Amino acid sequence: MSASRRPQAPASRSAPGVPQNQPPQPAARPPSPLDEPEAGLVVLDAIRSVLPVATLIGMEGGTALLGPQAFSSAVVEAAANGGHVPELPGDIGRLADGSWVCQFPTTVPLSVVPIKLAVLHELWGVSVEQPDPAHLVLRRTVGGGGFFGGKKFGFEVSVLLPAPGKPVGEVTVLGRVFGTPDPKFARDALDVLPKLLADVSRQLCNVQDRRRHPRIACGLEVTLYPVHNDGGVDPAVTARCRDVSLGGVAFITPAQIQAKYAYVTFPGVAAAGGHAILTRLVRVNPLGMERHYGVQYRTDL
Numbered sequence: 001m002s003a004s005r006r007p008q009a010p011a012s013r014s015a016p017g018v019p020q021n022q023p024p025q026p027a028a029r030p031p032s033p034l035d036e037p038e039a040g041l042v043v044l045d046a047i048r049s050v051l052p053v054a055t056l057i058g059m060e061g062g063t064a065l066l067g068p069q070a071f072s073s074a075v076v077e078a079a080a081n082g083g084h085v086p087e088l089p090g091d092i093g094r095l096a097d098g099s100w101v102c103q104f105p106t107t108v109p110l111s112v113v114p115i116k117l118a119v120l121h122e123l124w125g126v127s128v129e130q131p132d133p134a135h136l137v138l139r140r141t142v143g144g145g146g147f148f149g150g151k152k153f154g155f156e157v158s159v160l161l162p163a164p165g166k167p168v169g170e171v172t173v174l175g176r177v178f179g180t181p182d183p184k185f186a187r188d189a190l191d192v193l194p195k196l197l198a199d200v201s202r203q204l205c206n207v208q209d210r211r212r213h214p215r216i217a218c219g220l221e222v223t224l225y226p227v228h229n230d231g232g233v234d235p236a237v238t239a240r241c242r243d244v245s246l247g248g249v250a251f252i253t254p255a256q257i258q259a260k261y262a263y264v265t266f267p268g269v270a271a272a273g274g275h276a277i278l279t280r281l282v283r284v285n286p287l288g289m290e291r292h293y294g295v296q297y298r299t300d301l
Contacts, residue, residue: 011131044231051139068299079218100175104205134161152181213245226259248296
């Protein structure tokens with residue numbers, strides 16, 4: 001795979017034998033920035049799902065050694081950082097720190113959520129607290145008490161609700177053990193927490209999840225190379241991930257991307273090092289000085 005620079009307009013030269021006493025001519029216009037070699041964009045000879053990063057910056061990149069499926073899997077594994085990745089949207093996964101996690105869509109109003117989760121107080125013997133309107137905590141505390149009772153321990157499930165104003169929002173549920181539980185409690189929690197997360201989902205998930213792949217929240221560094229219909233590649237744009245999946249990535253950047261497609265590379269993912277995957281921009285949400293983008297991988301080229 002090779003890339004080239006945009007061709008430069010040949011410089012005009014005086015024809016031999018032309019007298020020098022020509023009538024005054026208008027001053028030549030200053031050269032356009034696009035006429036300067038250092039400002040020329042890289043132009044791709046062909047578009048592929050995965051390309052070497054070297055090709056995107058005008059160097060001889062050779063052939064990509066990684067396919068799109070292997071690329072996306074490497075990124076998801078790096079984001080999971082040793083945790084268990086759910087196989088389907090809505091399934092329960094395990095984060096690298098041992099916490100359990102589940103995400104799903106809902107249309108339940110914020111004011112109704114505490115009422116629906118109150119049933120879990122009786123079912124699981126947990127307290128239901130609400131530190132703020134978009135955050136509920138289901139907690140069971142054991143141990144501790146008195147002068148010699150030791151520190152308290154237990155488990156808790158945090159329910160993070162979507163911001164109001166949208167007809168459908170996403171709920172994130174996180175379950176973890178806190179304190180220093182005894183071995184029996186720790187074993188029991190491995191069985192209880194996934195079931196409690198599943199019950200929270202049953203109470204609140206009332207919309208079919210249309211996503212094909214579960215997302216993994218992460219803060220991986222991202223570098224983007226916007227690409228245009230003529231194969232021209234813009235200078236690199238830096239961003240940071242919000243989440244990744246086998247089908248795409250969401251990221252945040254203050255830059256405004258002036259293209260519908262972009263090659264994305266993850267400098268911190270060694271298994272995908274030196275490669276970039278083609279993506280299609282499907283949404284952008286301005287938020288303050290930043291923009292939240294969602295892109296889908298193009299794995300068919």
